[in-house]
Amino acid sequence: MTPTRRTRAEQQAQTRQRLIDAAEQEFTARGFEGSTIDAITERAGYTRGAFYSNFASKAELLTALGAHRISSFVRDVLPGMVGDDASDALAAARWLAEQTPATELLLLIEMARLRDTNPELDGTIRGFMSGVIEFIAEVLPQAGSERPDETPQLRAMRSRALLTVVTGVRVMRHLDVDVDPSTVAALLTAAANLSPADVEATSSEARR
Amino acid sequence: MTPTRRTRAEQQAQTRQRLIDAAEQEFTARGFEGSTIDAITERAGYTRGAFYSNFASKAELLTALGAHRISSFVRDVLPGMVGDDASDALAAARWLAEQTPATELLLLIEMARLRDTNPELDGTIRGFMSGVIEFIAEVLPQAGSERPDETPQLRAMRSRALLTVVTGVRVMRHLDVDVDPSTVAALLTAAANLSPADVEATSSEARR
């Protein structure tokens, strides 16, 4: 059925990966403490023995999962979100609306809550976020390439603003609040086109 | 030490409230499944007996906590966030930045994750969100009262947009990403001043 690996190293790598995948599903469905090692291994098609010969503890599995998510999210998901087809803000908004529940985001939030007891997660989270922000900053200019005045700082600022909006939308969706695509699109373009002038303007304008 | 209530009803109400407060701390610190009834009751200064004579299960306590949070957040926290002193967007942004970790938001996210196993949470979440959105919609006009063309729909739209941005910022902060106050301020005013024209513009503008 599944193409069986041959060498021991390949075999174990596959086992390890399946455990990580299963853990992601369990974690997002039941939370970290809510997930049991038995449930994870069973979902992956193994027993507890397989788990303990690959990881020392549940926390270590979480760390491994975080590291795995960093790369795959930046490589596979983000590009469709900011670049390419989504250079149109409205398209990006629709893409956001159609996305399946924000698994990695919820995972990140959970990891953040576990920082106190598992300090090693701190680096994982930080790495993930800076990776995402850098990626967005790189892709951003394509959507507004007619503006040559962009400093790296400005791009970074716009990137963070964009990520903030995207995150907000995803959380709202997770909380069953509908934000209609045109609103999302408007927010996205506002974030992507932030300029120092805008920022100056805000305080005086709102101050009436 | 603590002013002791007299009647049974008052006494029990106090106990119940203390259990709810303790539960909130435990839940936000360790998550729902991560918290034990023993830890909650002990933190509140009671034993398991007190718990089971006030709640049928941990899930019921969570629901009670959610209901309690709905009112207190809308009454006590939100006003400082959108109205009054914060009619200045920059002030609102700073207020956001200074806020302690977004306890009720994290609680809400956790509750959303538990929807599948506890369907009654669905109504709680929905009630909370619509309450917040309505509140923002009511307070909003004060900040931009010179615009008389506001339809209820537009106000609702702006309210949702604002809440989206606020939520995004709070999550970013929880994930240790700094979004500087001026950026937040710019996003907030953009959200608060959304107009149908903006929305129309986005698609064509971004489409180049």
Place this chain on the structure above:
DNA sequence: GTCTTCAGATACAACTCCGTATCCGAATAC
């Protein structure tokens, strides 16, 4: 003042989960 009721404490039984210790069988080395 006596009796009743009930909030909360204590004790207990069943269950679940974790981690280790032991075992098995198939790749690797020779």
Place this chain on the structure above:
DNA sequence: GTATTCGGATACGGAGTTGTATCTGAAGAC
């Protein structure tokens, strides 16, 4: 082909958690 190594399975002890069942002391009724 035989010996060895090691990924993964099985078995078990121990700790922690939940829910119930029973008990107690003080508030309320009369």
